[in-house]
Amino acid sequence: MKAITLRQVFGETLLELAEIKKDIVVLDADISKSTFSCLFHQKYKDRAYNLGIAEQNMLGVAAGMASTGIPVFATTYAVFASMRALEQIRTFICYPQLNVKVVASHGGLQVSSDGVSHQGTEDLAIMRSLPNMTVLHPADPVSTRELVFAAAGYDGPMYIRLLRNEVPVIYKKDVSFTIGQGNIVKDSKQAQCTIVATGLMVEKSLRASEILEKEGIDVRVLDIHTIKPLDQDLIISSAKKTGVVVTVEDHNIIGGLGGAVAEILGREYPVPIEMVGINDTFGESGDPEELFTNYQMNIEHIVAAVKNSIARR
Amino acid sequence: MYYFKGEKTTLTRQKLVCKLENQANQLRQDSLKMIYRAGKGHPGGAFSATEIVTALYFSVMKIEPAKPKWPERDRFILSKGHACPVWYAALARRGFFELSHLDTLRQTHSILQGHPVMTKTPGVDINTGSLGNGLSLGLGMALASRNNGFKYNVYVILGDGEIQEGMVWEAAMAAGHFRPANLFAVVDYNGLQNDGFVKDILGLEPLVDKWRAFGWNVKEIDGHNMNEILNGFEWLQKVGGPAVIIAHTVKGKGVSFMENIVEWHGKTPTKEEFELAMEELIVGGGNG
Numbered sequence: 196m197k198a199i200t201l202r203q204v205f206g207e208t209l210l211e212l213a214e215i216k217k218d219i220v221v222l223d224a225d226i227s228k229s230t231f232s233c234l235f236h237q238k239y240k241d242r243a244y245n246l247g248i249a250e251q252n253m254l255g256v257a258a259g260m261a262s263t264g265i266p267v268f269a270t271t272y273a274v275f276a277s278m279r280a281l282e283q284i285r286t287f288i289c290y291p292q293l294n295v296k297v298v299a300s301h302g303g304l305q306v307s308s309d310g311v312s313h314q315g316t317e318d319l320a321i322m323r324s325l326p327n328m329t330v331l332h333p334a335d336p337v338s339t340r341e342l343v344f345a346a347a348g349y350d351g352p353m354y355i356r357l358l359r360n361e362v363p364v365i366y367k368k369d370v371s372f373t374i375g376q377g378n379i380v381k382d383s384k385q386a387q388c389t390i391v392a393t394g395l396m397v398e399k400s401l402r403a404s405e406i407l408e409k410e411g412i413d414v415r416v417l418d419i420h421t422i423k424p425l426d427q428d429l430i431i432s433s434a435k436k437t438g439v440v441v442t443v444e445d446h447n448i449i450g451g452l453g454g455a456v457a458e459i460l461g462r463e464y465p466v467p468i469e470m471v472g473i474n475d476t477f478g479e480s481g482d483p484e485e486l487f488t489n490y491q492m493n494i495e496h497i498v499a500a501v502k503n504s505i506a507r508r
Numbered sequence: 509m510y511y512f513k514g515e516k517t518t519l520t521r522q523k524l525v526c527k528l529e530n531q532a533n534q535l536r537q538d539s540l541k542m543i544y545r546a547g548k549g550h551p552g553g554a555f556s557a558t559e560i561v562t563a564l565y566f567s568v569m570k571i572e573p574a575k576p577k578w579p580e581r582d583r584f585i586l587s588k589g590h591a592c593p594v595w596y597a598a599l600a601r602r603g604f605f606e607l608s609h610l611d612t613l614r615q616t617h618s619i620l621q622g623h624p625v626m627t628k629t630p631g632v633d634i635n636t637g638s639l640g641n642g643l644s645l646g647l648g649m650a651l652a653s654r655n656n657g658f659k660y661n662v663y664v665i666l667g668d669g670e671i672q673e674g675m676v677w678e679a680a681m682a683a684g685h686f687r688p689a690n691l692f693a694v695v696d697y698n699g700l701q702n703d704g705f706v707k708d709i710l711g712l713e714p715l716v717d718k719w720r721a722f723g724w725n726v727k728e729i730d731g732h733n734m735n736e737i738l739n740g741f742e743w744l745q746k747v748g749g750p751a752v753i754i755a756h757t758v759k760g761k762g763v764s765f766m767e768n769i770v771e772w773h774g775k776t777p778t779k780e781e782f783e784l785a786m787e788e789l790i791v792g793g794g795n796g
Contacts, residue, residue, distance in 0.1 A: 220655050242655060244686065252644045252678035259648020262626070262634050263579070263656050286638050287645060291626050 198364065201339045201357040202300040206231020208343040209268065213239055216347055220260055222246060222269040224253045230270035230300050230357075250275045254283035254297070261293035266347070273299040273315020273356055277322055289327045289352045296346050302332065302356040303445030304473060304490060305395055310480040315356070316473050319393075320450025322354040323423045329374065330422040332356040334397035337366035338378075338420055345374050358445075360483055362395045365418075377426040383413035387508075388501045389433040390416045392443040393452045396471070396492075400443050403497035414501060425455050427463070434466045439504035441469045443497055445487075448472035467507035469500040511567050513602065524567065525734045531601070532562040532734070536762050537789050538597035538610060544782045546614040548622070552772040554594040556698035556731070556757040557586075557665060563737045564663055565598040573603040576630040579658045583633045583649045587642020588667030588696060589623040590774070596620050596629070604631035640673025642666060643693060647679050650688035650749065661749075664693045669701030672710050677722065683750040684723025691749040693724075694740075696731060698759035700770050715754060724750045731755025763788050 213219060213235055221243045227233040236243040246253045250271050257269040269276075276284070276299040288295045299318060306314040322330045329351065333339040339357070346353055365380065372378065380397060381404050392400040397418045404414045415433055419426065434440050440460065442453035453470035460466055471492055478486060487493040510517055510524045517524065536558050543549030565571070569582040586595050593613060600607045605619065612618035619628050623637025634645045646664035653660060666676065683691055695715070699706050706712060719726045725747045729736040740753045759773070760766030763785040777785055 218655070220652075244651060246678075246682050247685075249675075249678035249682065251675045252647075252682055255641050255644025255675065255679065256648035256651065256682070259634060259645040259650075260652040260655075261648075262645075263649055263652040263658070265652050265656055282638060283641065283644070287635055287641060291635055 198361040199336050200359065200361050201333060201336065202229065202359070203231050204336045204339040205298060205343055205357055206234045208340045210234045210238065212344065212347050213242070216266065218266055219347070220244070220265050220267050222253050222257055222267060224248060224250045224271045224275070226271060230298060232268070232270045232298075250280040251283050254280040254295075255287060257295045258283065258287035258293055261288070261295045262291070267295045268298055269295060270298040270300070272301040272313060273318040274301065274313060276354070277315060277318035281321060284352070285325050289325045292327050292351050294350050294352075296353045296355060298355045298357065300357040301359045302394065303358065304478045304486045304492070305445055305483045306359045307483040307486060308480045311477045314478045316478060317447050317450070318356060319422050319444070319446050319452065320454065323450065323455060327352055328423060329353040330356070331374065331420055332394045332422055333420050334394055334418050335362055335365045337364055337368060337370065338372055338418070341372040342374070342420060345372060349374060356394070358395060363398050365398050365401060372420065375421045375424045375426060377420070377429045378418045379415060379429075380418050381414070381416040383415065385413040386415040386437045387412055388414045388439045388441060388504050389437045390414050390441045390443060390497065390501065391419055391430060391433070391452065391456050392416060393419045393422060394445055396443040396445055399494050400497055403494045403501065406494065406498050407501055412501065412505070419452060422452055422455060425459060427459050430456055430459055431464050434460055434464050439467045439508050441471060441497065441500045441504050443471040445492065446472055447475055449475055467504050469504040471497050471500050513566055514571065521735070525738065528562055528566055528734045531566050532559045533762070533789060533792070535562055535594050535597045535601065537786065538601070539593040540777070540782065540785055540789065542593045542597065542610050542613045544777055545611055547776050548614055549593055549776060550590040550774045551766060551777070552700065552759040553588055553591040553667060553696070553698065555761045555763065555766065556759045557588070557591045557696045558594050558761065559732050559734055559737055560665060560694055560696065560755055561594050561598050563734060563741060565602055567738065568741045569663065570660065571602070573631070576604055579656070580660050582660050583646065583662040585634055585642045585646045585662070585664045586624055586636055587664055588639065588670055589636035591667075592624050595624070599629070599631040605629070639667065639670035640675045643676050643679035643683070646691055646693070647683050647688065650691035651686060653690055661690045661692060664691070666693055666695045668695055668697045668699065668706050668712060671695065671712060680719065680722040680724065687723070688750060689748040692744045693750070693752040695752060695754045696757050697754055698757040700759040700768070700773060702773050704770055719752050724752050726752050726754065728754045728756065731757035732761055762792065
């Protein structure tokens, strides 16, 4: 499988799911061509509603529909889902535990040239703070397909963060994914640090690990595709094994994956933690790779963070 | 042929109106007692909506109190969730739960929250309380009947102040587009909101024109005249949704010193005020 956008994988997977789960209804807010749910719209006209540029109404409609027993997928961008329609998600979907999957494309700086208004860089922190919410952020096309299938089999509120631009494949087809369980994507008996990564940063972390390996530093790399509920057992056991941890995310370092990992390790097994992510600032327009470099979130920064964490041991 | 409490009745229209008026009076008394006991609540908006809630729950809506989750039930959304005491009273009087729960409004562990919660109260179809959300929720339920195979109507009670929320008009526009025949709204137009008169804070007029412009059928009624209310609900069935009734009402209706007084939006009566109000309600209790 070649590099492809996760939103396209989502749209194609939704089409597959529609055949199996005939009760799914899809809601959109005028960006179905971007979230690729347009594929579902074209084939299943009577099971799809495009509610126009009105995200609050869309999530309210989602709650009303789900209250009658219909599984709903509602798509928009991370910024609009997590902020403009936040209250609808909180009070009317999460609180009564309704079966709505909020599918949010355009997470992180990877959104690139559209700039800050379209870069969802706080969404994981916001969504993670909602009781009853499950938060997914797949790393690559293979895991996106598997996790969207898993999501469809889960009855309850869920936020699925996708990305605008292409990401490389890191998984082989036969890997299994379970909501709430992280995957160890690289390991070594001599691992001196655990890189806890999510989304496209898993692939960057793997590439960082190759550089480190050449310098004689072995690491364990985790793909935490479920930000909530966090795989506490895996994170604690990894911290015990390697002694230090680096978190890596395309998201504000406050409240997202780094925050979640720090919360659990702070309570259960305190170790030095370095955090790679957006350093509590806003992004800007630009090429994704240039942005990652400028915002100190690229491969060389992951390498440096690993070394810093080991130095703090 | 009319319905009263879920049964077909041979009552004349006049007798039915009389019975519903008495029922409304009882719900007002229930609401007042609940708010007085709770020490907090919103009597003004509960009283302005009392006749509308009564007509729906005691004659118009297709519901089975013994089966609150019956998939074919008509849905009721109190978008102005703060008026919930009168709704809770209606649910209890229709048998969705024991009357004794009414004494527990707003208390710890009560099934009756300060604003409606579907997972706690039998008969509550969806959460409300944060204003401006109900019409979207109702639109979702109404459109869902195209997909879930169940036939039902959806009734959304909107406050007048709350339709200042932009999301109401997102929903109104979407309903005008998708035209769900089973979506009905009632605006409880009592003219007051938390800070004062609606017309002074952020006026709604021309309200009928606004709804028409969004593609809705519109009818104005006196929201305390039971015969007009029943006519209004018959009209909804006839024209089909999306349709809205603008119900002209009086905030605090039924208690002279509460009527049209902004302070009674969210004020709890003192012991003296409570006794005086109960006396007025008992005396003014109709003759059916």
